[in-house]
Amino acid sequence: MLLFGDTVRSAALRHEIPLAIIDPVLFxxxxxxxxxxxxxxxxxxxxxxxxxxxxxxxxxxxxRDLLESGMTFAQADREAAVRAVHRIGITDAxxxxxxxxxxxERLQSAGITLTVDDETVERRRxxxxxxxxxxxxxxxxxxxxxxxxxxxMLSRAQPSHHGQLELGGELLLAETVRGAVRAACAEExxxxxxxxxxxxxxxxxxxxPGTGPLPAGLPIVVDIWPRHETSACWADMTRTFVAGKxxxxxxxxxxxxxxxxxxxxxxxxxxxxxxxxxxxLFDAACDLFESAGYLTQRTSQREDEVxxxxxSLGHGVGLEVHESPALGMGGRxxxxxxxxxxxxxxxxxxxxxxxxxxxxxxxxxxxxxxxxRFPYHLTLPM
Numbered sequence: 558m559l560l561f562g563d564t565v566r567s568a569a570l571r572h573e574i575p576l577a578i579i580d581p582v583l584f585x586x587x588x589x590x591x592x593x594x595x596x597x598x599x600x601x602x603x604x605x606x607x608x609x610x611x612x613x614x615x616x617x618x619x620x621r622d623l624l625e626s627g628m629t630f631a632q633a634d635r636e637a638a639v640r641a642v643h644r645i646g647i648t649d650a651x652x653x654x655x656x657x658x659x660x661x662e663r664l665q666s667a668g669i670t671l672t673v674d675d676e677t678v679e680r681r682r683x684x685x686x687x688x689x690x691x692x693x694x695x696x697x698x699x700x701x702x703x704x705x706x707x708x709x710m711l712s713r714a715q716p717s718h719h720g721q722l723e724l725g726g727e728l729l730l731a732e733t734v735r736g737a738v739r740a741a742c743a744e745e746x747x748x749x750x751x752x753x754x755x756x757x758x759x760x761x762x763x764x765x766p767g768t769g770p771l772p773a774g775l776p777i778v779v780d781i782w783p784r785h786e787t788s789a790c791w792a793d794m795t796r797t798f799v800a801g802k803x804x805x806x807x808x809x810x811x812x813x814x815x816x817x818x819x820x821x822x823x824x825x826x827x828x829x830x831x832x833x834x835x836x837x838l839f840d841a842a843c844d845l846f847e848s849a850g851y852l853t854q855r856t857s858q859r860e861d862e863v864x865x866x867x868x869s870l871g872h873g874v875g876l877e878v879h880e881s882p883a884l885g886m887g888g889r890x891x892x893x894x895x896x897x898x899x900x901x902x903x904x905x906x907x908x909x910x911x912x913x914x915x916x917x918x919x920x921x922x923x924x925x926x927x928x929x930r931f932p933y934h935l936t937l938p939m
Contacts, residue, residue: 558678559650559671560584561638561660564789568876569653571789572682572689576606583638585645594618594641613641635663642669653678676890679881684895685790689875690919692788693897697917697928699747699783700794704931706741707734707755707779708798712937716773716801731755731767738781747783747792754780754795758910762863773801776811776910782878791878793899794929795915799936807909814904814912815935821845821902822914825870829898829918829925835888839870842902851904854886863905871900874917896920897928 564571564578571577573584574593583594591610593603600612618640623633638660642650649670652661661671685693714722714729722729734755742749756767757777771777780795803811821842828838843853843866852865869885874897882890884898892898898920903913916929 558584558586559642559647559652559656559664560678561657567655568789568880569678569682571876572686574603574607575686575688575788576602577789578602581634583641585642585647585650587645587647592641592645594638613644617641618644631659635660639663639667639669643667651677680893682875683873683881683893685875685897688788689790690897692785692790693792693875693917693919694928695745695788696747696783696785696790696792697794697930699742699745699785700781700792700917701929701931702745703738703742703749703753703781703783704779704794704796706737708796708934708937710734710737711771711777711798711800714771714773714800720773721770722773722800728770730769731757731760731771732769734771734779735766738779742781742783745783746787747785749781749783753782754778756780756911758907762905762911771800774799774803775807776912778911778913780913780915784878789876791874791876792917792928793874793878793901793915794917794931795901795903795913796931796934797912797914798934803936810906810909811912811935814906814909817846817849817851818902818904818912818914819933822900822916825900825902826916826918826925826927829892829900829920830923831894831920832891834891835870835882835884836886837888838900839885839888842866842870846902846904864907866902866904868903870902871898871915873897874899892920894920894922898925 560570561583562570564574578599585592593610594613597614603612615637618637620637623636651672651674654673654675714724717723739749752766754766757772759772760769761767776797778797782793784791825838843855846853846866871884873880873882898918901915903911905911914933916927918925918927
């Protein structure tokens with residue numbers, strides 16, 4: 558196997574080399590022996606992090622002379638990498654689909670056969686290392702801190718005469734709640750991206766983060782995905798809140814959908830075990846929603862349909878916030894012990910918006926462990 562890039566942007570490399578390295582590195586494995594081609598600046602760190610790895614230096618392969626000859630840094634990287642691969646003794650290798658094209662062409666011109674094999678590369682990091690699992694748990698604790706900040710702010714808000722939430726005499730905006738969420742997560746060492754979701758039927762949908770005033774008496778979805786800075790691992794968590802008493806025509810809709818979504822979440826968690834596929838879990842959720850009269854991805858006739866359950870049941874989480882295995886219509890891979898999954902059933906209704914709950918779980922030998930420790934509040938005390 559060959560990987561090339563930096564460990565900040567490449568999840569595959571970060572799994573093999575659990576360090577933040579901003580400069581290009583080559584990772585190779587041959588017959589169980591691992592090799593890392595990097596600079597002298599990183600040698601001691603790499604040896605300490607992965608002691609059984611043989612560390613090679615760019616300058617061993619004429620890197621300085623390549624630059625002196627007029628090559629660009631990128632060209633010198635490729636040429637030195639090819640020389641290192643020859644030294645290691647690799648004649649054919651698997652690579653991920655995002656392997657750099659320029660290096661792939663140079664390796665192939667040097668007689669090295671490359672085969673794209675995303676499944677094998679992804680599977681190596683589905684079972685999390687202890688360091689990664691610690692990072693996921695830390696990110697999850699940060700998500701809970703962020704969710705607590707959102708809950709506290711929404712709980713203190715009051716409905717205005719125009720059906721908007723106010724806090725301290727000012728309109729409560731999605732941006733204000735998002736700022737509190739991000740500050741709380743950052744304080745726990747796992748910052749959130751700017752686009753974390755605080756949305757309602759008034760604004761937001763899909764991955765649109767939501768802007769402007771928030772409604773009283775209607776669902777407000779808060780979807781948080783912080784990244785633990787030390788390990789680079791993510792968490793993902795969603796809760797839905799209703800601040801203020803729902804209007805009579807909406808109260809029954811909200812309660813029924815919230816109960817059904819939470820049932821779908823608990824049903825999925827109860828069914829998780831090694832060997833079951835993401836598609837089987839997704840189908841069971843669709844069965845539940847369809848039996849209650851809701852559209853799902855399986856039954857909708859329009860590609861732009863939004864009503865009901867029109868997305869997957871979830872996804873893997875780790876060094877990427879969305880990674881294998883899939884838990885939707887394409888979820889063909891059996892779950893394995895060590896998978897970390899975000900389970901997120903939800904229902905959308907154009908009258909009231911979305912209700913969604915999302916928990917992070919760890920697949921164990923006989924089931925799953927729920928990593929999220931935040932209650933499923935819906936109507937908030939005011």
